[in-house]
Amino acid sequence: xxxxxxxxxxxxxxxxxxxxxxxxxxxxxxxxxxxxxxxxxxxxxxxxxxxxxxxxxxxxxxxxxxxxxxxxxxxxxxxxxxxxxxxxxxxxxxxxxxxxxxxxxxxxxxxxxxxxxxxxxxxxxxxxxxxxxxxxxxxxxxxxxxxxxxxxxxxxxxxxxxxxxxxxxxxxxxxxxxxxxxxxxxxxxxxxxxxxxxxxxxxxxxxxxxxxxxxxxxxxxxxxxxxxxxxxxxxxxxxxxxxxxxxxxxxxxxxxxxxxxxxxxxxxxxxxxxxxxxxxxxxxxxxxxxxxxxxxxxxxxxxxxxxxxxxxxxxxxxxxxxxxxxxxxxxxxxxxxxxxxxxxxxxxxxxxxxxxxxxxxxxxxxxxxxxxxxxxxxxxxxxxxxxxxxxxxxxxxxxxxxxxxxxxxxxxxxxxxxxxxxxxxxxxxxxxxx
Amino acid sequence: xxxxxxxxxxxxxxxxxxxxxxxxxxxxxxxxxxxxxxxxxxxxxxxxxxxxxxxxxxxxxxxxxxxxxxxxxxxxxxxxxxxxxxxxxxxxxxxxxxxxxxxxxxxxxxxxxxxxxxxxxxxxxxxxxxxxxxxxxxxxxxxxxxxxxxxxxxxxxxxxxxxxxxxxxxxxxxxxxxxxxxxxxxxxxxxxxxxxxxxxxxxxxxxxxxxxxxxxxxxxxxxxxxxxxxxxxxxxxxxxxxxxxxxxxxxxxxxxxxxxxxxxxxxxxxxxxxxxxxxxxxxxxxxxxxxxxxxxxxxxxxxxxxxxxxxxxxxxxxxxxxxxxxxxxxxxxxxxxxxxxxxxxxxxxxxxxxxxxxxxxxxxxxxxxx
Numbered sequence: 001x002x003x004x005x006x007x008x009x010x011x012x013x014x015x016x017x018x019x020x021x022x023x024x025x026x027x028x029x030x031x032x033x034x035x036x037x038x039x040x041x042x043x044x045x046x047x048x049x050x051x052x053x054x055x056x057x058x059x060x061x062x063x064x065x066x067x068x069x070x071x072x073x074x075x076x077x078x079x080x081x082x083x084x085x086x087x088x089x090x091x092x093x094x095x096x097x098x099x100x101x102x103x104x105x106x107x108x109x110x111x112x113x114x115x116x117x118x119x120x121x122x123x124x125x126x127x128x129x130x131x132x133x134x135x136x137x138x139x140x141x142x143x144x145x146x147x148x149x150x151x152x153x154x155x156x157x158x159x160x161x162x163x164x165x166x167x168x169x170x171x172x173x174x175x176x177x178x179x180x181x182x183x184x185x186x187x188x189x190x191x192x193x194x195x196x197x198x199x200x201x202x203x204x205x206x207x208x209x210x211x212x213x214x215x216x217x218x219x220x221x222x223x224x225x226x227x228x229x230x231x232x233x234x235x236x237x238x239x240x241x242x243x244x245x246x247x248x249x250x251x252x253x254x255x256x257x258x259x260x261x262x263x264x265x266x267x268x269x270x271x272x273x274x275x276x277x278x279x280x281x282x283x284x285x286x287x288x289x290x291x292x293x294x295x296x297x298x299x300x301x302x303x304x305x306x307x308x309x310x311x312x313x314x315x316x317x318x319x320x321x322x323x324x325x326x327x328x329x330x331x332x333x334x335x336x337x338x339x340x341x342x343x344x345x346x347x348x349x350x351x352x353x354x355x356x357x358x359x360x361x362x363x364x365x366x367x368x369x370x371x372x373x374x375x376x377x378x379x380x381x382x383x384x385x386x387x388x389x390x391x392x393x394x395x396x397x398x399x400x401x402x403x404x405x406x407x408x409x410x411x412x413x414x415x416x417x418x419x420x421x422x423x424x425x426x427x428x429x430x431x432x433x434x
Numbered sequence: 435x436x437x438x439x440x441x442x443x444x445x446x447x448x449x450x451x452x453x454x455x456x457x458x459x460x461x462x463x464x465x466x467x468x469x470x471x472x473x474x475x476x477x478x479x480x481x482x483x484x485x486x487x488x489x490x491x492x493x494x495x496x497x498x499x500x501x502x503x504x505x506x507x508x509x510x511x512x513x514x515x516x517x518x519x520x521x522x523x524x525x526x527x528x529x530x531x532x533x534x535x536x537x538x539x540x541x542x543x544x545x546x547x548x549x550x551x552x553x554x555x556x557x558x559x560x561x562x563x564x565x566x567x568x569x570x571x572x573x574x575x576x577x578x579x580x581x582x583x584x585x586x587x588x589x590x591x592x593x594x595x596x597x598x599x600x601x602x603x604x605x606x607x608x609x610x611x612x613x614x615x616x617x618x619x620x621x622x623x624x625x626x627x628x629x630x631x632x633x634x635x636x637x638x639x640x641x642x643x644x645x646x647x648x649x650x651x652x653x654x655x656x657x658x659x660x661x662x663x664x665x666x667x668x669x670x671x672x673x674x675x676x677x678x679x680x681x682x683x684x685x686x687x688x689x690x691x692x693x694x695x696x697x698x699x700x701x702x703x704x705x706x707x708x709x710x711x712x713x714x715x716x717x718x719x720x721x722x723x724x725x726x727x728x729x730x731x732x733x734x735x736x737x738x739x740x741x742x743x744x745x746x747x748x749x750x751x752x753x754x755x756x757x758x759x760x761x762x763x764x765x766x767x768x769x770x771x772x773x774x775x776x777x778x779x780x781x782x783x784x785x786x787x788x789x790x791x792x793x794x795x796x797x798x799x800x801x802x803x804x
Contacts, residue, residue, distance in 0.1 A: 060745055060746070061745055061746050061748065061749075102743060103740060104740050104745035104746075104748075106736070106745070106748075107700070108700060109600065109694065109696060109697075109698050109700050109701065110490070110690070110693075110694060110701070111736055111737075111740070113693070113694045113696065114486070114487070114490060114733070114737055115740060117482070117483050117486045117487075118483060118737075118740070118741060120482070120483070121481065121482065121483030133598065133599045133600075134598065134599055134600045134698040134699075134700050137599050137600045137602060137696060137698065138600065138694055138696045138698070139694075139696075140602060140696075141602050141604075141605045141695045141696065142605070142695065144605075145605050145609070145620075157599050159599075202589075202590070203589055203592075203597060203598045204592070204597050204598050204599055205598075232586055232589075233589075234585075234586060343743065344743055345742070345743025345744050345745075346743070347746070
């Protein structure tokens with residue numbers, strides 16, 4: 001036994017040195033020496049004279065699958081129609097069809113990062129529209145190193161909008177701060193005395209909302225914040241926070257809550273104890289069907305039981321009755337159900353989408369279209385330059401008072417929101433509080 | 435077995451047969467050497483994406499190896515392994531991002547590596563001091579708390595951990611260093627870095643479980659009373675196994691940052707811990723090769739359906755694989771060669787081929803010994 005051990009060691013050593021040397025000597029890939037990027041006038045990967053390929057990494061299965069699928073489906077449906085009409089006439093004079101590749105990250109950062117590597121291997125031109133902050137963060141650095149655009153992503157993280165930190169990236173939707181600020185401004189402009197109770201999710205989401213809200217109020221004398229209570233996203237009930245807030249006698253509840261069941265429970269609890277403040281609900285927990293009705297905020301005759309339920313938005317929602325009757329709305333609803341537009345393996349929407357992300361993604365598709373029309377050479381650099389030069393553009397479904405502006409460093413493509421008030425059927429834009 | 439039945443000829447044959455060639459130490463070490471050499475050469479031939487995938491597999495293999503020490507060898511169910519992976523990842527990411535306020539210079543990555551092993555190791559030791567007093571399912575219940583506490587903690591200390599969006603150190607640390615530039619691409623460098631780290635960890639564990647402590651693990655796994663009677667403290671043995679498992683988990687976390695240059699609270703979420711346990715069982719608990727197969731399973735079971743644009747089938751495929759393994763290969767994928775050999779050896783004795791799972795042969799080495 002002892003002898004074979006020595007023999008084996010010698011063998012291993014000799015063989016490994018030999019093969020290692022062989023391996024290193026044969027280290028050539030594509031004939032060039034390894035280097036970061038080969039920038040030049042040549043076309044970037046993922047673009048030919050007739051097609052351009054865009055990757056979307058987003059949760060298609062799992063708990064975030066609903067909004068996740070929508071973030072892909074809107075743009076797919078939009079470009080489905082554009083491709084049918086011949087394609088996009090790019091700034092370099094060539095007409096290309098826009099193709100999509102979908103990558104399901106299940107809202108898991110490791111999967112997202114692996115997907116990005118796969119997308120690179122598949123040779124996509126750019127990554128776009130994906131939903132999720134940790135999942136987009138997971139390959140932010142890798143995309144930056146590889147020079148792959150990571151654009152119009154749906155996250156509230158301002159890092160992606162900072163040109164010096166992420167020259168290859170930009171967000172699509174308004175930040176949490178933008179939403180909070182819009183409401184703060186509306187309240188401050190009212191002039192009457194208001195006592196505000198804040199219930200705040202203890203993470204970047206809640207903090208962002210409250211930061212924006214306080215900035216919106218500024219130093220207005222008429223607003224007094226009487227309580228600021230926090231909770232963990234994993235908490236199962238906000239009854240304690242609601243009771244405490246009610247005890248302060250606040251007439252406005254600023255509700256920085258992103259968890260749907262908690263938002264529903266809050267509305268129920270407030271009624272149970274007879275507290276009827278005006279409520280500010282964030283865009284993702286203000287849905288009439290998903291939050292207000294289960295929360296009992298609408299009585300039998302269809303009227304809100306609270307004096308005012310406000311939210312913020314920049315786009316129409318497909319569930320609104322006026323949506324389907326508009327020409328664009330009908331086009332959207334037809335396209336998003338058309339299986340011919342979807343890449344293999346994707347599951348099209350089957351009816352009116354439940355999530356606003358479908359509309360946002362459609363708007364994102366239109367912004368991409370604008371950038372394609374402006375890019376004068378088939379490179380990623382030219383694309384980023386074109387994408388960063390859109391201002392005053394009003395896409396389909398965007399509300400009066402909002403527009404696309406990609407030229408502002410530190411802001412996502414859409415940073416303007418308008419405050420809306422619930423009228424029993426849906427939300428309508430309001431100019432004043434009350 | 436009843437004494438009235440004729441003795442199983444296969445058992446007698448197995449007992450009298452000389453050690454087959456595939457069992458010899460010589461063959462095994464040669465095989466290991468060949469596998470290692472192939473692994474060294476692969477990154478120079480394969481495309482970047484394959485290299486990146488294999489680096490991920492090595493990362494999970496290390497994390498699973500840690501779990502295998504405590505679960506496969508020492509027989510203690512730990513539902514908290516992902517916590518230590520996460521802590522290791524945070525130790526690495528924070529060290530490389532903030533340097534703890536000190537200029538660490540080029541040693542940053544080395545210090546990060548040491549902290550990624552030591553901090554989870556110490557935490558694992560402290561947890562085990564309490565948890566190892568318990569047995570069986572009670573230990574599982576204590577360890578379940580770790581990932582459940584870990585996620586909110588990682589979000590709460592956002593100044594340090596970056597909060598919910600996560601933390602990404604500069605990617606310069608794990609790109610090809612200057613003195614190797616021109617020789618290695620980034621993906622090759624990361625692959626080889628992971629291979630060296632994983633190779634050393636696997637070798638150390640292989641020696642550990644073959645020695646004094648490995649035998650102690652096996653006895654504690656089999657019967658704690660017997661272990662006590664033999665003068666082996668089950669408590670100390672379990673604490674040792676936990677500590678080693680946690681430190682190895684932390685090294686897995688270091689590799690997580692090598693691969694992703696990122697970590698977030700989602701890294702240490704509870705479902706990942708369950709997935710690690712499943713991967714341990716699918717790969718083969720109580721073997722050295724098992725965690726490698728488990729790592730392959732862990733990464734590819736989500737990656738392949740995604741690549742085929744069929745990710746909605748991922749959980750179904752996962753379920754099928756788990757059921758197949760549990761029914762056909764209770765010892766995990768690592769037991770496949772043994773099962774094949776047994777089936778091929780037995781076939782001539784059987785009058786009718788049956789679909790039932792083969793019963794363990796008496797005298798066959800247990801799953802604790804590879």
